[in-house]
Amino acid sequence: MAKVSQAHLDARRRSILDAAAKVFAEKGVAAATMAEIAQEAGISPGAIYRYFPSKEDLARGCMQGSAEAVKAAWQHPEQVETDFRTLSRATFAELERPGADADTRLLLERALVAVRDDDAAMVEEFGTELQRIVRGVAFLLRRDFGARLEGLDLEALAQALYSFYWGARFMRLMAPEAVAPTRQLEALQALMEAAFTADRESDSTER
Amino acid sequence: MAKVSQAHLDARRRSILDAAAKVFAEKGVAAATMAEIAQEAGISPGAIYRYFPSKEDLARGCMQGSAEAVKAAWQHPEQVETDFRTLSRATFAELERPGADADTRLLLERALVAVRDDDAAMVEEFGTELQRIVRGVAFLLRRDFGARLEGLDLEALAQALYSFYWGARFMRLMAPEAVAPTRQLEALQALMEAAFTADRESDSTER
Amino acid sequence: MAKVSQAHLDARRRSILDAAAKVFAEKGVAAATMAEIAQEAGISPGAIYRYFPSKEDLARGCMQGSAEAVKAAWQHPEQVETDFRTLSRATFAELERPGADADTRLLLERALVAVRDDDAAMVEEFGTELQRIVRGVAFLLRRDFGARLEGLDLEALAQALYSFYWGARFMRLMAPEAVAPTRQLEALQALMEAAFTADRESDSTER
Amino acid sequence: MAKVSQAHLDARRRSILDAAAKVFAEKGVAAATMAEIAQEAGISPGAIYRYFPSKEDLARGCMQGSAEAVKAAWQHPEQVETDFRTLSRATFAELERPGADADTRLLLERALVAVRDDDAAMVEEFGTELQRIVRGVAFLLRRDFGARLEGLDLEALAQALYSFYWGARFMRLMAPEAVAPTRQLEALQALMEAAFTADRESDSTER
DNA sequence: TATGAATGAGCGTTCATTCAT
């Protein structure tokens, strides 16, 4: 075939990733076979190895780049014109997107494998992202609700919200017929508003 | 060899399950081998098949019965003398117990497998437990905070809290150095109290 | 099958080694397949792995223990009642034994692999054996021919004889119709005797 | 592209052979890959097949033409002004040349393959060369040492010396730290001289 | 002619499962 344009190669790479993501999501990384992925991608098993050195790498490759925009926004909220409420909603709206469940499946599976195999790099990556996002959450909470947070353990609260996010993803995966993540978020936001607004009112009362 | 007491057989079955749970949690179901489990249980690989027809069945058998007491309490809060705050704390305290992470690993993995393989029975089971617990949460919230919840989407809030619980488990697994689940819980409870207490105060103010 | 006698296991191990030696000799280690060896041994491929952890180990296992008696004699000539001429003949007689060529093939192949892959342990082993045998050769030469060796580089001569041994093995392998190793040996021994006997005679002449 | 000069094609063929010889010597024929050879030769894998129909053929092509001068001299000693001692030394000096070990490796490997696969042509070739060289050795021995060889099995001795040559090559490959081939040769030549010189003296004595 | 992406058969190895003992 010789000298195929880079665009062709990139497209092929993409199609392999897509096929892999589909098969991995369907069967799990362990149960999926390279032959299946190849078939799904319409190529031969051997060809995959020109693009990815191993099944493991292919699996890793499947995980990158979902909901990048939202992730970036949380990590650098000061660079984005947004507020906590809006960004939260956008984030949870992402979970309603078709394919979000497949992403969750894959993400959770990879996370479990990483922990199990003591894949330091991967765990580290997760930890770093966690930290950054939690920092972003805290930043937005402080900016949006300011002094009213006084007395609250802000870091713990931010992490609790992050936990809630992951739990909601998991919940949606396991029980699609349950209350939607967005509605859960609304409930929690209502709670927060009640807490913060109330504070203010009680403050004003005290004055 | 002939007749062996039923108690003996049950004990053997139990010891296989324990061994399997340990190995599965360590390596994941896919990576664990029957030989390992047999060794851990102190029997031969062949013997396992007298008690479980396949590895998959063995894996299914492993998932039952961790933190039963707490689960039961949430599902039937009216039969237990407890309140939301106390039961929450007990629940999260469980997560600090050694072995809790292994349980989380196993639970998540099995959950993923169940969804993946469309294991209706298993998904159903998860869904049922979810419903019952959420109902229990809602029950306790209402009993403990009563009228102050007015205007809140109680069911959604209860589910959000359940999501938070699972997210916190996952978080702890992935990033043990992050804020402990219990501290996250404290933060969230502080928020709730602020919201509800404030409500009362603002109510009283308004009156 | 359970509890099979150790003798059975040993026999099985032996039969695998025999099958492997045969196939390896026929096709070379690289070209031989585990499936072939299994078939030759009358078992399944998987069964081999209960006895040898890898093809490589199996190949190593094939190399041990050929002509052990002779090797031992050269390495410890002082413990054996023998002389250079007798032991040499016995050594070369071994090469006429059926199967000797297959051994040579295997030995040379393994040696090449060892050098190529920088298998330090294996190369070391060869080097050690070389040293010991050369020492033995030198020992016997000195004991049998004594003072008449004066002026000769004994170590170099011993090594030359060892080289000759290996070359003769190789020669026989490559050109079976050429002069037999034993006849080559005779020629060389005649040369040695001429040299040493002559020395004596010339000595006596000088006196 | 059309017509390329024959010289060009030959040069290309040569460069492929060189590359192949290098890679084969480094890794062995089995472990070497066509891709590696292509890279070493600075062309594409596909191009090799314009010059050699298969890897095996390429390997065969690699064996020709090392130390041609010395080989020719042994095969036609009457056409060269030399004597046994000098030619032997030149031959063994070749073994000290850098790259000699790689040649030995390749030669031995190919020889083993030839025997294994019953490659009649190749074995034949080796046999023919053997015969010719042995004849040359015998010729030189007779010319240089003449009558003093009486009673010796000249053909066997010549073959023994050829065996020694190959053994020394092998030895040097396997145990570079052992006594150098040239020193082994010296020892053997000293032995021969002792034998032949002695003979003369004893002859003269007898007369 | 040369390229190099693609093929696909084939390998070593694993391990759930079976079954003779």
Next chain:
DNA sequence: TATGAATGAACGCTCATTCAT
């Protein structure tokens, strides 16, 4: 009943070879 040796299908991966460009 328990054993554990044996099975054999299946997998990830390699690489000599082909052929569209």
